[in-house]
Structure formats: structure tokens, C-alpha cells
Amino acid sequence: MELISIIPDFQPRNDPELLKKAEALRPELHHTEYPAPAAYLLNGAPLTGNPEETELRQGDQLLADFGRHLVGRVSLQLAAAGSHQDAPAFLQLDLAEIPGELAEDPESYHGWLSPSWIQRERLHIDRLPAEETLPRRYAFRYVRLTVLGTSPKYRLVVKGISCRAESAADETRLPALPPLDPELTAIRAAGLRTLAECMQEVLEDGPKRDQRLWLGDLRLQALGIYASYRQTDLVKRCLYLFAGTTFPDGRMSANVFTEPEPAADDTYLADFALIYPMALQEYLSETDDGEAAEDLTEPALAQTDWVLAHCLGADGLITREAAKDCLIDWSDTLDRSACLTGVLICSLDACAGLCTRRGAELRAAAYRRVAAQLRRSALEKWWSEQEGCFVTGGQTAIHTQVWMTLADVMPEGRAEAAFGKALNALDSPRMMTPYMHHYYVTALLRAGLREKAEAHLRSYWGGMIAQGGDTFWECWDPEHPEASPYGGRVVNSHCHAWSCTPVYLIGRFFS
């Protein structure tokens, strides 16, 4: 599935009042200096000498490991050794979140996402010594410097590499967290770092790629924030941005641009829009923010109302056609109709809750009636007593079992077997993203399978740490570690907001 929607002459509908409130909530960025990498390799071998005295010739490669994931601005302090510099220095910098990115050749990447996301820069330095601060922001742990050109007369010396990291996360707001065993401690730490790196002027999906506010990611980031930094104003800003710039018919976009001005993208994902009422309800439960309830409840309800009005078939359920405009998980083959029906039911419950909070009990009851009807219809249409699980389009996908469970459609006591059946079905789509794995863990919890949930959290997120991650990734299938939904791992994001949920899951359920 290629997530490219283009609507000719699309103009978002903006609400200046809501956008003004979003702008007023723009966070201050905190800056931290990381003056030097923790370790170096020179041409693949550990550097024994002082990096500041190592003279590099044309063709040499210096790999600097900062020891942790960083988001920020990189500075190089460069000098020449030998005879007088008689030609520019020509450098290539590859910035990578994990070593695997460095093993790929950017020139041979031909995937459908833009190669412009690949963090490779080439610099000419006319005069040495020089202090070069690269103007762009990067997300990286590793910096590989390749000397593409010096001259026979001089060598290049890297007197220093440093990073001025930036994040809206305020470490002073992080409460003391309860002690955990080493495995969970490491998983929580990587989740916190993932979350903090994505907390920028908005809640970004990934600081390496997209660098943008996506609705599905926002909900999971917000859950992480409630369990850690508690910077609810940043969540509020993002909720206002989605309500402040929408499709002309009021639908919320899957993501919002903030530069040069806030603007809805012309991409609609029904599951993301349906998540907005859930995200708002969770925000209001955390904050009891009357202003947000006043401003955002109607925009939230409108998301669910639009799906009810446009996406249901004669059987009262999401049509397969309508289910094409949703994500659920990265998969080219997944039949999403039951999944999206599950998301809709959860959304209806959230809408009912939002109405109750506003004292609109009649309206709340109406949402509950629709949800109940959807539950009956979904069970009738997709539950297979013979298979012992939900079946859609011939698939016994785990995604479907998960959302039917979260939507309380799964028959009592049948979840464990249904999950097992789906996970073992060789011809059904596998879960590809931590986003989907999050909902799997919450479905296990909903089904009362707490031990299985914790074991899965340990093995799945712990697996990324075992593979060298110190942040969590956009995509991770332990059986296909090289997989990319984009046609090349070099553009994958390895610090991705929707993967931060161990912060929430551990805080809420496993500590």
C-alpha cells in the first residue's frame, strides 16, 4: 500500500481561532550539547589514537558513535595537516539511527518514498581550518564521515564533531518512575527516549522522516506523555491543530503540515480520523480541560458522524471500498473492513463519553445504540464458529481479531484461541508495525491475558533493543528484520512515535 493521496486543487478549511490557540501553545525547545562521540571506527577498525590527531586521506572513513540517539544540529571542527591546503576539502556525511542504514547504498535506493529523506550530505570546505554547522536537523546516533577529496598535499583532521540536541521534552517534568527488572527498565528507557525525540514543535511521527504530526501517532504519543513527562499542553496543541485545519467537509486529515503555515494534508485515513474522539476523551480524562472540551467536542463527533454517513453498506457495516482509506497497519493485502468497523465502534464509545461529559445524554445514548447495533452486525457477519475466529475476505488476520476484541465484539473467552489461530495462519498478513503491536498488547489485556501481553511486550520491543536500537522503530517484524514498507530500509524511521507505547503500557499495566 502506497500512502499517497492527491486531491487536485485541495484547499484545507482553516479555523483561525483554533489555530491561534494552537500557535499560543507552541512549546519551547530545550537544547543539550553533546560535545563528542563516545567511540570511533577508522576504516572499520577501532580508532586507537586520539581522533583529534588522526589525519585522514582521500578515501578514509571515520565513523563516530554518539552512544545514544540524538535529534539536533551537527557541528564539525575541521583542520588541515601537512602542506598548505591547495584544494577544497570534499566530505560526505552519512547520519544514521542504526548501523543497518549505513550498510545500504543510498544511490541504489529506488523506493516510492522520496530519496530526499536519506540523511546524506556532501560538503565542500574551501578554507581550513573551519567550523561547519550543518543547517539541517538530523536524527542519528552514528555519523560516518567519508573523505571524498583532499589533495596529495594535505590531510584532513576532524578536531571535533558535536551535536546540539533539541527536544520539547522537559526532563525536569519526568517523575520518579517505579523500579523495574533490567529488561523492562531498558524497554521503558528506549520508549522514553523515542517519545522525547519525537516531542518537537509538534508531536512528530519521526524526527528522521516525515517530521510531521500524524493523528494515529498522536494518540499513542499522548498516552506515553500522560505516563511520563505530563506535558499535556503539547498534546493540546496537536489536538487543536487537527481541529483547526481540516478537509472542506470537516473531516480531519491523517496529518497536518505546520510549515510555513498550518495546513491539512490531502490524505484521509478513516481509522486515524476515528481515533480523534478517543484521543480527545483520553486528554480530557487526564486534564479536565474545559476549554478544550468546549472547542473540540463537536469537531471530534464530526469525524465519527462522517464515517457513519459515508462508509456503511447495506449490512450496516464498513464497506470494503470505504476500508481502503485506512491504515490499521502497513500491509498490501490486509482486508481492513472488520478492523475499521472495530475502530468505529471504539470511536462511537468515545463519542458517547464526550457527550456525557458535556451533559448531552440523549446524543450519548444515540451513539451507544449505533455501537450496539454495529457489534451485533459485525459478530453476525464475520465471526466463524467453525474457525473459532473472525474471518474477513477469506483472511483470519490477527488485525481483525485485535480490533474485534478492542471493540468488545469478540465472544467471551474466545480471544486467546482466536489470536493463536490468526497468528499461526500462514496465509494471513503479519503485523508489521509497533503501532499494530500496541493494539495487540491492549487487546490481550482487554481479553484478560495479562501474562501474554507482558511477554509480548518484552519479546517484541526487547527485540529491537537486541538488534541494536536505543529507540524504537517505525517497522519491526522479528521474522523479517530487513523489511521496509517503502522499498528500502535506508528511508525507514528508527525512532518512531507510535513505537513509544511501552512507556504507557509499562506505566499503566506492568509496574
Place this chain on the structure above:
Amino acid sequence: MELISIIPDFQPRNDPELLKKAEALRPELHHTEYPAPAAYLLNGAPLTGNPEETELRQGDQLLADFGRHLVGRVSLQLAAAGSHQDAPAFLQLDLAEIPGELAEDPESYHGWLSPSWIQRERLHIDRLPAEETLPRRYAFRYVRLTVLGTSPKYRLVVKGISCRAESAADETRLPALPPLDPELTAIRAAGLRTLAECMQEVLEDGPKRDQRLWLGDLRLQALGIYASYRQTDLVKRCLYLFAGTTFPDGRMSANVFTEPEPAADDTYLADFALIYPMALQEYLSETDDGEAAEDLTEPALAQTDWVLAHCLGADGLITREAAKDCLIDWSDTLDRSACLTGVLICSLDACAGLCTRRGAELRAAAYRRVAAQLRRSALEKWWSEQEGCFVTGGQTAIHTQVWMTLADVMPEGRAEAAFGKALNALDSPRMMTPYMHHYYVTALLRAGLREKAEAHLRSYWGGMIAQGGDTFWECWDPEHPEASPYGGRVVNSHCHAWSCTPVYLIGRFFS
């Protein structure tokens, strides 16, 4: 021949007083705006529409022809068309003086000069619209923009490309020049442009590559300036720079760095050092500058004295060993001993002239005596009555005939036949550079062969124009138009100071 000299721990000897005078003569740069290219190609075909409305997709190439050679700073005005920009724009810019440079692949260049001179830049533009002014100075007529990355959602629009050209040449100082036939008019114009483009904060050898003050080039540039812009202060500044920073023993370097501070390179070329007295004498003849005569005569004489003391063998002539440290022309095989002896004789004559100017007649006479002795010895050793030309190391090279003529060693009336013999000798080195061809033309004039001299000027420099040059090149052998002394034409300089001499030759001899 690879012109790489490296002297460990080399420290130039600086004369602060002379360098202060050089600094005081730093010229003002004049800036001219070139707001738009004259023509465009899109993916190789002439662009029919308005370039400002042409939407470029990933992989597209836009070639802009500014219609003339420029030295300056390039600005791009960039915008996006289509859906909202959802990924950085990733551009490659190739800047070329002649189209032939664009036909070569920089990635496959493996010559001995640094690939850092290749004028290729890659840019990431995170936010469109954007105005990007590239920080480096380039020498170019053509700008090829390749869109390495947009995204499926948007196209790139080049709203404008412009150049802020810079040169120390003051067009208001250029006198009215006499009318010429079209061919000589075109040659003089290209020579003037070549000269002006190399007039920067110093007289650069080439604004694309090296961008530096070389002694052999300086003399020819100065001759061009006397016949055109008459900005003799810039010549004076360069003469002071060579005298102000030298080898510890007082020898002048073949070239001088000016950034970050003036510093002699650790490269000695005997022919270049020997040219300094000639360049000074010519400067004083033009200006009658008493301060320069006072300051620079002794440093000039020291160049010739050093060669006399260190480079002569038992026969009183330049040794083959000593002749390795000189240029004469780009050639791997040329036996340079007679050539350098010729340069030395010319240098001795100049020293005598400098002494006479200072009233030091005894010293002048001494230089003349040495020159006369060298002439006799050279004739005796290298003239072959049987061959009818000079022979060195088994070669009947044209270079040798030229310098023996310029040094007045060539027997009366024998030059024409000697030149013909040398030019037709298949096993002798060919002339590779306009620098050498300049001295060939002046040797023809010295031998009284004015028509041959003019015909050669027309065919040789006119040949570069016929090949598409609007400035003159560092290297040009009409029989090997693709030749490069560096292992790849992509690093050749196509606007090179030592090629500007038609300005002088036409002004002095052919108009």
C-alpha cells in the same frame, strides 16, 4: 608530470613590510547581476514554455545557459507545485564552463588532482518556497539542475536562477580598442573575458580551479592588463605577494596562498622564479614605479642568482637534474634543460635591465657577461647543424627551439626551418598549453615571422572558440581536444589566465 611538491615542516619566510603593502593594494570587487539564463534545455530538449512555470519531477534535468562565462555566486528561487510539499527537495547542481564538462561523470574521475574541484553540489531544501544562495563561488556558463528527489505529491518549480558575478576588472578602465576583423575581434573579446574573470582579489590562474596566484601566469596576465584594463595596482599587489612570502632561502614559490594569510607554497619551479625579473622589468617599464623598484629589485635578482649558484653543471649550463623543477609546458617526456637555460638567459637580460634602471651598471654588465657565456655554451652544446635545430636528450622539441629563439641563441635565419622540423618530428613532445603557445608566438615574432605568428594565433586561440569556448582554456591541443594533464577533463580549467595573451599579442603586434 605531477606538480606536487611537499617539503616536510616547510615554513615560508615572510617580510611583513612587503605583505603590508600587498594588503593595502587589495582590490575592490565589482559586482554585476545576471538575473536569468539566456536559454534552457529540459531533459535535453529546448524548453518551449516559460521556465518559471515548468514543473520538474524526480529525475528531470534542467540545463540553463547563461550565454557567457561567469564567476560568482548563484541563487535559486524555488517553489513547489501540486499537493503540499511532504518531503525535502533534493537537488544536484553541476556548474560547467563548457558543455564537455557536463558529459563527464564526476563519480568516475580518478585523476591526481583533487575531485573536490569538480563543481557539483547537492542540496536538500526542507521548506519550499525557498531562496537559496549557494555559499561558494563558481566559474561557469552552464548550470544543470537535476531533481534527485521530490515526492509523488509535489513538483519542483525553478522560479529563477541568477548569478551575482564578481571581478576586480573595472570595465570603465577599458580604453576604446582599435577595430579588427571579426575573427580577431572574437579572439580579443574571449581573451579580455578570460583576463577579467581571473582578476579577483589576486590575479588567479583560473577561477574554477586553483583560484590562486601563480608566477608564470602572473607575467602573462600583467601583459594583458597593460594592453587593456591598465589596473597596474593589481599587478603590483601580486609582485609584492611573491616577494613578501618566499622559501627560507629567498627563492620565490611557484604560487602563493592568500587565505587565511599570505603563505608561499612549498613548490619551486625554476622557470617561474626566473620569470619574476622579467615581470618586474615589464611592470616598471609600464609604470616607472619607484617604490616597487626600490622594494622588489633585490628579491628579483635573488631568483636568478639562486639558479646560477645551484643549477649549473660543469659545462656552465642547466643540468638535467635541475631542469626537473620547472614547468615550461605540461609534458611528461619533455627534456627541459635547454628550455630552462633559455629562460635563464632571458632572466639574466631582465636582471641587467633592472640593475641599469637602479644605476648599478657594474652589476648589470656582470649579468650580461653571464648571459653571453650561456648563449655560447648553449649553442655549442645543443645546436645540431646536421638537424638544423636544437637537440636535447635526443629530442628536437619545439619548446627548445622556442626558448633558444627567445634567448637569442637561435642562429640568424635558421628559426623557421628549426620550428618546422620540430613541429613535424613525430617523436617529440607536442605543445599542450596556451602558456607554451604564447611563447611560441612571441618566438615567431622574435624571428621576424610575423605572418606565421598571426596565423598561429588565429588558428590556435580561434580553435577554442570554434569548440564552443567563450573564454580560453588551460590546455588545448587541437589534435587531442579531450586531453587533460590531470587524468580527467572534468577538472580542467576552461578560463585560464595564461591563455589571455591574445589581448597582449593583438594589442601589441596585430592591430
